Amino acid sequence: MKGPKSLDDLTQTLQELPGVGRKTAERLAFHILKSPVKDAKRLSDAITAVKEKVALCSVCFSITESDPCALCSDPERDKSVICVVEEPHDVFSLEKVGEFRGVYHVLMGALSPLEGIGPEELKIAELAARVKHGGVREVIVATNPNMEGEATAMYISRTLAPLQVLVTRIARGLPMGGDLEYADEMTLSKALSGRLKI
């Protein structure tokens, strides 16, 4: 049976969200329908606000409500160390650790030859411009440890080579709490080559 048009529209819209199928979309739509008007309004206001207020920082391309973002304008952060990540949510993951005191640069993706994503689609030229501007002594490439992330790291290292800046790559290897027995050959090989003196 076909439901009211507004309910169908809401289900359809929710279904467009990642990981939401028809059944889940229907459940969410009915939940919103049953909720008090103020709760539904709060949800719609939150969605509108995030679209209207959140933009990209003009320096690091992370998401922010003020430009430059809180991290870029923080005088306590070490501006001479830039950590390069693929997506804005990677900044939040690294910030949760609370150990890194430098600043970030978000590439907005990674090089992907098979998807046709080249450096023009990424913020690599902007990174080179930041380094050229001066005052940067280290660029830490924290792209994902997969083939695309590795290619991006190599490309960045090649691009920044003439700028006399130290380009480093985050360590790759075994996750804490894991077990050697279950580690794959590739991870073990990276863990061995990236070993540290204790």
Added chain:
Amino acid sequence: MPLYESAAIILRSMRLGDSDKLVTFFTYKYGKMKAVAKGAVKTKSRYGGRLEPFNLVNMIAFGKEKAELLSLNTCDIQQMIPALCANLDTMARAWACAEFVDHLQRDRDENKEGFRLLVSTWRELAREKSNARQDLLLRIFQLKYLETAGLKPELEKCSGCGQKGGGQLSGFSARRGGAVCRGCFQADPTAIRVSPGAMMFMKKGLEMPMEKVGRLAAGQSVVEEIEKAVATFIQAHVRREMRTDRFLRLSALPVGDPGK
């Protein structure tokens, strides 16, 4: 539900949804197959780095008889070729081989010769340090792979009039299907000039095993001629733009150029 167990090459691996991966395998027994690896993106996934491209693996997947997507059950590395990822240039060529197979190979169409060819080409690419020789390996691989798909270009005689003779063949027409004589070359505006030397290297490359192609002493200009001829042939017969071509041009950029 049938179980599919085979040695396989990972052609590509992409994120699917929140934490899954969609992996394209080129299996020895069944040809190309796609499978979903649940939770593969998670740090503590049992797959770890096993699903990265260029790995030679043993895989077990299951799914319905004619299902387009299978579910991956097990994937163990049989062999890694780490030298393929040692630098951007080699990686670009290895990716170009993977994309070529992905485009040419239909799902579940067994091609054991193509499988062996890809593995040997990657091994040779990993061994070869010179960019020109790697380019030659890539183009000869493409010619050989086209042959396994029944698309071998004619290099023995003129593909226009059928006239035989090595030295007489002075052009290459993708439209006609291969080498052309002087007369047919002049009559075909799409034909490109290819020197007898480049023609000979293509012929030899097709005849010899991949392990020996790297030993062919072809100069940069000959490699460029071969590259052009193969590219026009692919464009005319495969009718798909190779996305990795852009990446190959990128890897050739001088150090320090951000590519904009």
